Amino acid sequence: MAKNKKVKVLSVYNIKGGVGKTAAAVNLSYLAAQAGWRTLLCDFDPQGASSYYLRIKPEDKMKPKKLLKGGSFAHKQIKESDYPNLELLPAHLDYRHFDLLLDKQKKSKSRLRAFFDGFAEDYDLIVIDAPPNITLLSENIFRASDLVLIPVIPTTLSLLTYAQIRAFFDQEDLPARRARAFFSMVEKRKSLHRETVEKYLQEDPHFFAVQIPMASVVEKMGPNRAPVPSYAASSPAARAYGELWRETAAVLER
Ligand SMILES: Nc1ncnc2c1ncn2[C@@H]1O[C@H](COP(=O)(O)OP(=O)(O)O)[C@@H](O)[C@H]1O
Numbered sequence: 001m002a003k004n005k006k007v008k009v010l011s012v013y014n015i016k017g018g019v020g021k022t023a024a025a026v027n028l029s030y031l032a033a034q035a036g037w038r039t040l041l042c043d044f045d046p047q048g049a050s051s052y053y054l055r056i057k058p059e060d061k062m063k064p065k066k067l068l069k070g071g072s073f074a075h076k077q078i079k080e081s082d083y084p085n086l087e088l089l090p091a092h093l094d095y096r097h098f099d100l101l102l103d104k105q106k107k108s109k110s111r112l113r114a115f116f117d118g119f120a121e122d123y124d125l126i127v128i129d130a131p132p133n134i135t136l137l138s139e140n141i142f143r144a145s146d147l148v149l150i151p152v153i154p155t156t157l158s159l160l161t162y163a164q165i166r167a168f169f170d171q172e173d174l175p176a177r178r179a180r181a182f183f184s185m186v187e188k189r190k191s192l193h194r195e196t197v198e199k200y201l202q203e204d205p206h207f208f209a210v211q212i213p214m215a216s217v218v219e220k221m222g223p224n225r226a227p228v229p230s231y232a233a234s235s236p237a238a239r240a241y242g243e244l245w246r247e248t249a250a251v252l253e254r
């Protein structure tokens with residue numbers, strides 16, 4: 001259990017969509033909450049998949065500008081989930097204006113960290129389901145995060161994107177160790193997947209050891225609207241998310 005003065009911020013990010021960001025963000029948030037971390041999942045992707053999985057609808061009156069100021073308006077937007085220790089800041093279509101909004105602010109690249117620090121009393125962990133793209137919002141998310149987790153499918157294009165993210169961290173002088181990757185949607189029967197995973201796990205120290213398998217039990221998060229470990233705790237995929245959480249927690253607790 002984390003009893004940190006400073007709230008830890010974990011973001012799940014990739015420029016690409018469809019790589020398993022939302023699946024990881026929801027399952028990790030659930031597992032963190034189960035482990036006793038008071039957890040806030042921020043659904044910053046206007047598509048709202050995390051909010052959907054947790055069965056939460058946004059308030060009508062979202063004002064991103066007011067939200068960023070923190071205080072009672074921000075606290076009022078937060079919803080309880082069906083699970084102990086897990087709350088959600090739901091997605092909203094207006095989050096698509098976040099970039100414009102941040103651009104107008106002082107210290108525009110580090111504005112989000114100040115926002116999260118406003119929740120230090122209430123949570124041990126903030127998890128961000130980040131929208132795809134590289135924008136001012138993503139840069140804010142990188143700067144606000146103690147750990148940026150990057151799901152990578154073991155295919156050529158997914159690895160190309162991963163290299164672009166690493167290059168961006170370099171270029172912006174962000175610490176390389178803050179970004180860690182893990183293999184997502186791994187299909188062991190494909191030799192390309194097997195060979196790619198083996199190579200990267202040997203050569204790239206930024207990869208976690210865990211591999212999240214391609215599994216229909218993960219897709220069932222849609223119809224079930226629930227995290228995988230809550231309805232299929234002993235499945236290989238749930239066990240893999242458990243391992244992902246242990247590796248993540250070990251980095252956050254350092
Ligand atoms: N390990 C997995 N095995 C099978 N399907 C998965 C897995 N991870 C995600 N999916 C499915 O793939 C689609 C994209 O996943 P999602 O987590 O929404 O990706 P992202 O948030 O990166 O766009 C969803 O339909 C999801 O159910």
Ligand SMILES: [Mg+2]
Pocket residue numbers: 021022023045049129
């Ligand atoms: Mg998503």
